Amino acid sequence: MSNFSAKLKSVMTELGLSLLSIIIALLVGTLFIFLTNKSPLDAYSALYIGAFGNFSAIANTLWRSTPLILTGLAVALPYRAGLFNIGAEGQFLMGGFAAGVVGFYFTSLPGFIHLPFAIIAGMLVGGLWGGLPGFLKAKMDVHEVIATIMLNHIAIALTINYGINYFRDTGRPATPKIMDTAAMLRFNQLADHPILGKLPLAELFNHPAIRLHLNFVLAIITAIVLWYLLFKTTLGYEIRAVGFNPDGAEYGGINAGRSIIVVMFISGAVAGLAGVGEVLGTHLSFMSGMDAGYGFTGIAVALIGQTHPIGVILGGLLFGALAQGGLEMQFSGIPSEIVMIIQALVIFFVATLQVLKVYIGKKKAKGGVK
């Protein structure tokens, strides 16, 4: 019982830290809103209404949080192994590009093959793009931060600059539209679906403005699977042990190099899935600009979620709400980029508070010994 209450206490502390950083970030954000000669209260109420004002808004908040939950997970998982994956952006692009190419290239596959094929292709390519820095780290001692930065830019050159030009059939900077058989089910098509249409809430989503699609469900499933992997399996134990103390883990019989490669592969596949969803669910083609910095926002999402898969879902929802609500703010004359500023502030404050927590903990521990 005391074990449970200790655990509860630590969860509450973490949650409190995240909430505190969000509140400070929103408060500091008001300084920037003052620059626009608008009232911060109006700005934040527009933000709230835009994100939660009605059912369509809520559904679209979920839609916008989908890639963020996934890129957040792609940062959070390696973080647990002591690795910093700032390559989610590149993994996202590579995964999305592969799914987009499979999506339009195969013209006569049935849907139950085409869609899974495109998803798996995207996750595999994303996984390889994540596994490569893992391999370089494990075998050649290349720092993963530098390697993933370089791979991000190589991915941009390969997909957005070269890939799109190679495949595109119109003036639009995008690959050709994917086949219907590769498209992810949208929630507003639920009512027309022969089986899923019978679901009780299907009618509710029947609105053209709702853009929520299947990938949200996949993102939640991914988070749960990663939670299970991290806390209930041997591999997860190994990952956490390597993050805690790589030398100690190695001494305890864990192959740290192998864990690093595996964890980076999984995280690349998860970031790849984020790209897959944007291509097969949101844009229906791989287009320039669709990454929208998700790989980097994922870092904020992972930190605010305290790198816990379930926390990452909450972090993703928060940033999804900010992105969705930011549009409403733009309508009322406040640049929606305020959202990016708040994201950055959240990163600064979480990073700082995290350290203060550790520092205070150390001081307490020292005091206890004396």
Place this chain on the structure above:
Amino acid sequence: METLKQIFSLSLILASFRFATPLILAALGGLFSERSGVVNIALEGMILIGAFAAVYGSASTGNPWIGVLYSMIAGVAFAAILAVVCVLFKANQVVVGTGINIFASGITIFLLQVLFGVKGTSPMVNRLPAFRIFGVRFNPITYIAIVLVPIVWFIFYKTPWGLRIRAIGEHPAAADTLGINVNRWRFISVLISGALAGLAGAHLSIGDGSAFVREMSAGRGFIALAALIFGKWNPLGAFGAAMLFGFAEAIAVRVDFAFIPSELINAIPYVLTLVVLAGFFGKSVAPAASGEPYYKGEK
């Protein structure tokens, strides 16, 4: 043959200097910060805010030199965030660096709308005058960048300041024992890196061009970082690498190759850096304490 002639033409080499200028400056900036033990992936954001501040300075006073001053102040201000949060509060340097990059993207587009009322490109402003020296015309920032290379080399290898910065990047505890104030020197080094990265931004917006375009840093902060690594954390090496990458950029813009698409030439610096890091051309080793916050009295 035609391709070779194009590659080794004078105009291409001159263009390389222009393309290399922001890389040289930001790489020298990164050198200060990384050599003192602070990883600086925020160079990208500092270039971006520098580019914006330069245009704002030039627009509001009509004098591009004020723009240059503003760009360096803005770079230092952003570097101060990194210094305070990472050196003082010991937060994770890579995390905060990423935050600064997001902050820079957000605030420049935000301020474009608030100050200029536009979303993509600022109005045209007065640019820096180009100077002709030995028959070559460059904007002043290019000359500054070239002159700074030997100066920085001299500071790092011939002065006590440089020795201190190198020492605290390799073994902060030992430096501390010798009475060097580790965190003060890290603070100073990070601020210098901000000033140089800001100046790199001014080159983009009012040296090479005459307006600010959203996201105009376009990954140059990361290429500068690559140049720094490729040049093995040494000012002369970083200069050579920056010139090589600037040359690659010039080639991508100006030369048509039959066998390699120009879109992929832009990726060459990144690929080369990975190859170097993997140890194929002799290992490039980062300063030992790079990325580690320094807690006085531990270890």
